[in-house]
Amino acid sequence: MSAAGDPATILVVEDDLSLNAALMATLKAAGFRPVSAKTGAEGMRWLVHYRPELVLLDLGLPDRDGLGVIRDIRAAGATPIVVLSARGAEAVKVAALDLGADDYLSKPFGVEELLARVRAGLRHGVQARGSTPVVRTGGLEVDLGRRLVRVDGEGVKLSPKEYDVLAELALNLGQPVSHRALLRAVWGREQTEVQYLRVYVGQLRRRLRSAGALVLSEQGVGYRLEER
Amino acid sequence: MSPSLNTPSFPAAPPPKAVGYAVSLVLVAVATSAAVLADRVLGASDVALIFVLPVVIAAVGFGLGPSMTAAAAGALAFNFLLLEPRYTFRIAEAENAWGFGLLSLTAAIVSSVAAQARRRAVEAVERADQAMAIHALARALVGASGRADIAAAAAEALARLFGAPAVVLVEGDEGLEVSASAGGAEPGGADLEAARWAAAAGTPTHADAYPVEAATFDFWPMRTPTRRQAVVGLRLADMPGGRPDQPGHWVEIVTGHLATALARDDYAARATATGLEIERERLKADLLAAVSHDLRTPLSTILLTLQSLRRFGAAHDPADRRELLDLAETETRRLSGLVSNLLDMGRLEAGAVVVRPEAVAPADLIAAARAQAAVALAGRQVVEDVADGALELWADVSLAGSALGNVLENAGKYAPEGSTVRISFRRDGGEGVIEVEDEGAGFPGPVEPLFAKFARGAPGDGRPPGVGLGLSIARGFLEAQGGRIEAANRPGAAGAQVRLVLPLAREAVA
Numbered sequence: 001m002s003a004a005g006d007p008a009t010i011l012v013v014e015d016d017l018s019l020n021a022a023l024m025a026t027l028k029a030a031g032f033r034p035v036s037a038k039t040g041a042e043g044m045r046w047l048v049h050y051r052p053e054l055v056l057l058d059l060g061l062p063d064r065d066g067l068g069v070i071r072d073i074r075a076a077g078a079t080p081i082v083v084l085s086a087r088g089a090e091a092v093k094v095a096a097l098d099l100g101a102d103d104y105l106s107k108p109f110g111v112e113e114l115l116a117r118v119r120a121g122l123r124h125g126v127q128a129r130g131s132t133p134v135v136r137t138g139g140l141e142v143d144l145g146r147r148l149v150r151v152d153g154e155g156v157k158l159s160p161k162e163y164d165v166l167a168e169l170a171l172n173l174g175q176p177v178s179h180r181a182l183l184r185a186v187w188g189r190e191q192t193e194v195q196y197l198r199v200y201v202g203q204l205r206r207r208l209r210s211a212g213a214l215v216l217s218e219q220g221v222g223y224r225l226e227e228r
Numbered sequence: 229m230s231p232s233l234n235t236p237s238f239p240a241a242p243p244p245k246a247v248g249y250a251v252s253l254v255l256v257a258v259a260t261s262a263a264v265l266a267d268r269v270l271g272a273s274d275v276a277l278i279f280v281l282p283v284v285i286a287a288v289g290f291g292l293g294p295s296m297t298a299a300a301a302g303a304l305a306f307n308f309l310l311l312e313p314r315y316t317f318r319i320a321e322a323e324n325a326w327g328f329g330l331l332s333l334t335a336a337i338v339s340s341v342a343a344q345a346r347r348r349a350v351e352a353v354e355r356a357d358q359a360m361a362i363h364a365l366a367r368a369l370v371g372a373s374g375r376a377d378i379a380a381a382a383a384e385a386l387a388r389l390f391g392a393p394a395v396v397l398v399e400g401d402e403g404l405e406v407s408a409s410a411g412g413a414e415p416g417g418a419d420l421e422a423a424r425w426a427a428a429a430g431t432p433t434h435a436d437a438y439p440v441e442a443a444t445f446d447f448w449p450m451r452t453p454t455r456r457q458a459v460v461g462l463r464l465a466d467m468p469g470g471r472p473d474q475p476g477h478w479v480e481i482v483t484g485h486l487a488t489a490l491a492r493d494d495y496a497a498r499a500t501a502t503g504l505e506i507e508r509e510r511l512k513a514d515l516l517a518a519v520s521h522d523l524r525t526p527l528s529t530i531l532l533t534l535q536s537l538r539r540f541g542a543a544h545d546p547a548d549r550r551e552l553l554d555l556a557e558t559e560t561r562r563l564s565g566l567v568s569n570l571l572d573m574g575r576l577e578a579g580a581v582v583v584r585p586e587a588v589a590p591a592d593l594i595a596a597a598r599a600q601a602a603v604a605l606a607g608r609q610v611v612e613d614v615a616d617g618a619l620e621l622w623a624d625v626s627l628a629g630s631a632l633g634n635v636l637e638n639a640g641k642y643a644p645e646g647s648t649v650r651i652s653f654r655r656d657g658g659e660g661v662i663e664v665e666d667e668g669a670g671f672p673g674p675v676e677p678l679f680a681k682f683a684r685g686a687p688g689d690g691r692p693p694g695v696g697l698g699l700s701i702a703r704g705f706l707e708a709q710g711g712r713i714e715a716a717n718r719p720g721a722a723g724a725q726v727r728l729v730l731p732l733a734r735e736a737v738a
Contacts, residue, residue, distance in 0.1 A: 018555045022533045029536060109531070110531055111532060
């Protein structure tokens, strides 16, 4: 997927042999170069060896805590991480995002969902290196350099806080941002009530009119600006 | 506490009156004899002092009446035997009249002071006794657990304090009921009616009075901080000294202790119930987490393989296509195994396991179990060692096979690929023992907790697939047919050793 056209390397860290094999075959068929690891230790080894463009990481590993693996990958670099976890385990997802994971997939997931998250993760990895100052999705345009927001070419007036919330989501286009991360980025502290955040997001959606539907709630985790 | 009933402390009984008078007269007689002897050497006024002694002794020992009697008797004897004119009761000199008057006055003063001292002494003993009774109550309540124990301690304290039959009623699931009695209390129907009335009205009732005139007990109601009602009753008419004026004081002290102890018991019961509830909820959450992980992982694989085949059908090379199909099949079997485990657990818990034992060859049982555990055992070398091949077990093939299958699945899950799993059979007395040994890490800690539901070998992070029902089901199935299961780490080598013990078929034993 990189500019030269050779396939992006994706490290799959999944202890379940069947799911691991299914992921490998699917990613290969979709044109990626997958690398398989069955334990956290093996994953860290391949991370150094293959320098993958993205890591698909199962949080339930036999040899160590998946959250610890996230910490180690982050300590080694900015490689995007998409976490695989069970639906309903919201607290773990939030912890994973807070530790630096970029996105998550809830089991069971389908091929389209998997590929969409992998592509978003790869793009984010590219952006992290040279960020574009203008983010576009659907009819929404956020000019991060000049703090301007347009919907269908028409300027939208936002309060400073509403803009900050939108800018944080736009920086992570297509990926979830946890409540805590938003509170920290916009208010500079995490103690502020999540309820407070809901009020701002509600106002933001109204002001964005037709583009308001792009701001998705991730139940129990945070918000995501949908990529179109 | 029972001896206290023999020596009730409230009120202290005075010595019998007749004895006091008799002893006083004897004392006077002794004093008179001494005076007659002394009269030969001493003057009359000195001799008179001798008669003060019985007065003082009687006053201190028996109170005013006997001491006045001693004074009168002494004065008469002195007058008759020692005063001129002798052998008459006439008093010739004013000096002698003085003597008699002073003797009587001494009797009155000494006896009143002595009586007061005696009353104080008696009261001090009483108070010490009462304090002891309360102390004993407090001590008994510390050790008491449960309403019956607490009520019994309070009833005994009341009986000891008052020397009267006492009864304690505590509100239970079916209203107010007699929880304890002491001092031979046998409350009748009228008494229970009075007790209920006292509890309902929240005011004490008296025996033989409104609202229940046939009641023989006085009742005092109370309510604990936990809103539980209780009533204490005393049959005060049975007290040796009759009804005391103010029994309420001591009753209140006892009910105070009673209320505190009952409330503590209630809180303890609530804490236990809350703890159980939390434990149940935790188990439920564990099950949900385990099931969600272990159902979703195979489901993910199945969904992914099928969608992948549809979307990239042509892009997959033939080997990958075949592998994906195999994966979907394997995972479907795994799901099915998991679901039957959950159903088995449900059957065990509902007590709905039907056992149909028959004579079965160990080799057949092992073969059935290996088929069940084929997926988990893939990549492990399985060695069978059936020493007593001719013997037959007395077992339900399906249940015992499933139990052994679960054990083999565990061995496959926890033992590394390429290692050896050894299944052996041998006879041990009237029983057959099937032993499964693997070369995994063995059990991490105590083995017994692993037989609990949803227990897994490695907690938290490393989660080999499974809900943690395997050993629990194996034990349930074996015990249902008179067998048992034992697990330990292999002696002298790494790995687990699980033994399934089943009875031998009768022909084999004979």
